[in-house]
Amino acid sequence: xxxxxxxxTFAALADPTRRAILSRLAEGEATVxxxxxxxxxxLPSVSRHLKVLERAGLVVKGKSAQWRPCxxxxxxxxxxxxxxxxxxxxxxxxxxxxxQQLANERKEEKx
Amino acid sequence: xxxxxxxxTFAALADPTRRAILSRLAEGEATVxxxxxxxxxxLPSVSRHLKVLERAGLVVKGKSAQWRPCxxxxxxxxxxxxxxxxxxxxxxxxxxxxxQQLANERKEEKx
Numbered sequence: 001x002x003x004x005x006x007x008x009t010f011a012a013l014a015d016p017t018r019r020a021i022l023s024r025l026a027e028g029e030a031t032v033x034x035x036x037x038x039x040x041x042x043l044p045s046v047s048r049h050l051k052v053l054e055r056a057g058l059v060v061k062g063k064s065a066q067w068r069p070c071x072x073x074x075x076x077x078x079x080x081x082x083x084x085x086x087x088x089x090x091x092x093x094x095x096x097x098x099x100q101q102l103a104n105e106r107k108e109e110k111x
Numbered sequence: 112x113x114x115x116x117x118x119x120t121f122a123a124l125a126d127p128t129r130r131a132i133l134s135r136l137a138e139g140e141a142t143v144x145x146x147x148x149x150x151x152x153x154l155p156s157v158s159r160h161l162k163v164l165e166r167a168g169l170v171v172k173g174k175s176a177q178w179r180p181c182x183x184x185x186x187x188x189x190x191x192x193x194x195x196x197x198x199x200x201x202x203x204x205x206x207x208x209x210x211q212q213l214a215n216e217r218k219e220e221k222x
Contacts, residue, residue, distance in 0.1 A: 001125070002125065002126050002127060004127055006127075006130070007124075007125045007126055007127060008125075010121045010122070010124040010125035011121070011122065011125035013118075013121040013191075013194075014112070014113065014118045014119075014121035014122035014125060015113050015118055016113060016115055016117070016118060019117070019194070022198075023197075026197065026198065026201065072201065074198050074201035074202045074205065075202060075205065077195060077198045077201070077202060078202040078205075080124075080195065081192075081195050081198075081199060081202075083124075083130065084188060084191065084192050084195065086134075086137065087133075087137065087185050087188045087192075088192065090137065090183065090185035090188070091185045091186060091188060091189040091192075094185065094186065094189075
């Protein structure tokens, strides 16, 4: 696995459980136990996913020894979003072409 | 590696060479040879990266037997971009807080 920051961010996002953890943390801080609950996953398994997210800088663990709640840090997502930006033109053009095609088909259908 | 479409897209993006290939293809179609050149990479190595991109649906190979030029299909990026959208609020808020903080510091510096 490549260890440049952007590659680590994308690799961290390449798993549905990790994306679900981020989406839970977007609502607010949560403990490892709270994060494990909806996935019916073992704590070690959730901890492994959290380590990948922490290494990518997407999750930060609190310092309170007892609870150590996890919180989202969206900064690495901003870099990923910025990488994506120039490609937006491509799929927007694609969508525009599709709309045009549908409009033409509708015209042809009319007598 | 997870094989749901979104995970495959993010996994394909988790490599600087593959991102460079996509950015080259955003400028227009290219053959495998043309893609290999700027990376001083062996053809088999570039082909391996292309296979990951093809599996993720990001690259489509032309049918012309001799050239088989590769082209970008940005549709999977649109899904990745859509996943990212709700997080934009987070880093935009973060940026707004930073701006506020800098403005406050500037005020304090003034006599």
